[in-house]
Amino acid sequence: MRQHPNGLATLTVTGNGLDMADAFRTIDHKRPGESFIARMLGKADGAPAERTRVTTMAVLRLEDYGKLVRRERDDVMVRTTSGTVITGAQLVERACANEGLITVISRALGPVDLYRFERFASSKQRTMLAAEHPTCAWPGCTIPAERSQFHHLTPRKHGGETNVANLVTLCSYHNGVNEDDPNAPPRRGRLTRKGGTIVWQPPHTSL
Numbered sequence: 001m002r003q004h005p006n007g008l009a010t011l012t013v014t015g016n017g018l019d020m021a022d023a024f025r026t027i028d029h030k031r032p033g034e035s036f037i038a039r040m041l042g043k044a045d046g047a048p049a050e051r052t053r054v055t056t057m058a059v060l061r062l063e064d065y066g067k068l069v070r071r072e073r074d075d076v077m078v079r080t081t082s083g084t085v086i087t088g089a090q091l092v093e094r095a096c097a098n099e100g101l102i103t104v105i106s107r108a109l110g111p112v113d114l115y116r117f118e119r120f121a122s123s124k125q126r127t128m129l130a131a132e133h134p135t136c137a138w139p140g141c142t143i144p145a146e147r148s149q150f151h152h153l154t155p156r157k158h159g160g161e162t163n164v165a166n167l168v169t170l171c172s173y174h175n176g177v178n179e180d181d182p183n184a185p186p187r188r189g190r191l192t193r194k195g196g197t198i199v200w201q202p203p204h205t206s207l
Contacts, residue, residue, distance in 0.1 A: 008033075060095055062106040093161060125162075126150060129169050136171040137191055137198050138178070143171035153192055155180045168198050179203075
């Protein structure tokens with residue numbers, strides 16, 4: 001395929017002579033490019049079109065965060081600048097806050113691993129959380145889950161992951177007043193999970 005400066009492209013295809021002749025007959029010669037693309041993408045017979053998908057790709061330079069220690073099962077182990085050894089997935093979670101694909105690249109070794117990273121709850125997780133709390137989980141609140149947000153019990157900046165065990169349904173107001181940082185001065189208390197159950201932890205107390 002040859003790309004042209006004006007945004008057009010020319011595609012040359014070689015194949016069985018009879019097949020090529022049949023394909024050629026399906027093209028509208030008054031608009032060859034448009035009709036060919038419509039046929040190849042399945043539009044001509046009502047089938048869904050399959051176009052190129054664009055996915056965000058972020059690259060982490062491994063040496064900016066630590067040193068590759070070893071590969072362990074399906075992940076890599078990284079020694080961070082603080083001396084802690086963490087997995088590549090944990091490194092990605094702490095370093096990124098956008099949805100997409102993240103490649104960890106070593107300047108010396110090249111790409112070492114690829115991760116799919118999602119900050120926000122998936123539709124499956126949202127359904128599970130709504131089943132657990134059909135309304136905002138803050139005591140006494142009746143805002144329905146469909147109008148609520150999905151809150152990280154342990155904030156992402158403190159290492160919290162986007163999994164059901166670390167998520168809870170909260171309306172926008174209570175999501176704002178919930179004390180995310182357990183080390184911050186107590187004001188309104190916070191929600192936490194104890195024994196698999198979401199409970200409200202009042203200010204000045206610990207569970």
